[in-house]
Amino acid sequence: MVTINCSRGVPKITYLSTPKITITNLFSKRASLVAIVAAASSFSSMSYDTELAAAKKAASLAARLCQKVQKELLQSDVQSKSDKSPVTVADYGSQALVSFVLERELPSESFSLVAEEDSGDLRKESGQETLQRITKLVNDTLATDGSFSVPTLAAEDVLRAIDCGKSEGGSHGRHWVLDPIDGTKGFLRGDQYAIALALLDEGKVVLGVLACPNLPLASIGGDSRHSSHDEVGCLFFAKVGAGTYMQSLDGSSPIKVHVSTTENPEEASFFESFEAAHSLHDLSSSIAKKLGVKAPPVRIDSQAKYGALSRGDGAIYLRFPHKGYREKIWDHAAGCIVVTEAGGVATDAAGNPLDFSKGRYLDLDTGIIVTNQKLMPSLLKAVRESLEEATSSL
């Protein structure tokens, strides 16, 4: 529902849930007309087509920047953040680029971005050389897209674009959610990583885009053989109620994708983090064994796992971070809609849906599990039993 409140002649529009328009305290006929036109145009944009096009463009350009850096990776491009996790010129450059492109492409919308990186270290004396390199990378990448007739961005513009990502998100209004490089450790190893961008509207994920520059276009499922000749670079995108599509980052026609429909755990393979520090591999293998999964785990970095799952490369994703780790919304928002619109289910270890409306962090029980609708009940049972066994053996 859209409510228009024109108490002082200025129409204020609030979205509620069902498609009905109410106009309260109208001041004049003119005000009411303005209000109805504004509501109708805002309402029609609820198809999120413009936002999706902008998100695809932003993530594809960011992927281009990241690919360039990964090819030329220099030791000086890697810094350590205060939590000791790595950050590269590509993480910063990707965030600046996505922030800049979204604002440019959607000038009529108020812009709120919840993103991983901030410019603190780049504003220090020691960060100046890195900042110059990032600024050049962003400008060079923008120049590869003919549609930006912008003058060259200055270092200060880049810092400002990065810092747009400080929003707290929440359950009201619209917020973009960005991980500029998800799986930085995979990126540094030359393996999988993703640029993950989603839009929250009133606390719900309404669209998501995952750019996975190193993911083969062909299946990476259990039995698939890979060769260095495999074509790589996938762009997954999903819109609420409209399904999930995949195209190549080079711009092939999108194809609709679906999760695996297997009901038989013996046929199901499962994904988990490459990094043992990110997820408890022993717990996953105990769950898989209980469930009857025969294939060994497929270990890859980043939300590329959600993308691979959405096209049926495997049937299950298990993620159990070590005690004390708090999951951030940018690590799951895009992946979650990509997999759910492809027919999958993503919950915490207790079976609760993931709630992206609580700010920058996800507030969840123990871990994240993803599979198809048919396997979910038996997966939840196996998770519960394995968690009970793990607790009783402490």
Ligand SMILES: Nc1ncnc2c1ncn2[C@@H]1O[C@H](COP(=O)(O)O)[C@@H](O)[C@H]1OP(=O)(O)O
């Ligand atoms: N100690 C940790 N435990 C769990 N996840 C982590 C940890 N440190 C970083 N991450 C985040 O986990 C995600 C990668 O997960 P995966 O193991 O599935 O590749 C990334 O978002 C990564 O952040 P980042 O975005 O900085 O790379």
Ligand SMILES: [Mg+2]
């Ligand atoms: Mg990081």
Ligand SMILES: [Mg+2]
């Ligand atoms: Mg991440």
Ligand SMILES: [Mg+2]
């Ligand atoms: Mg990241």
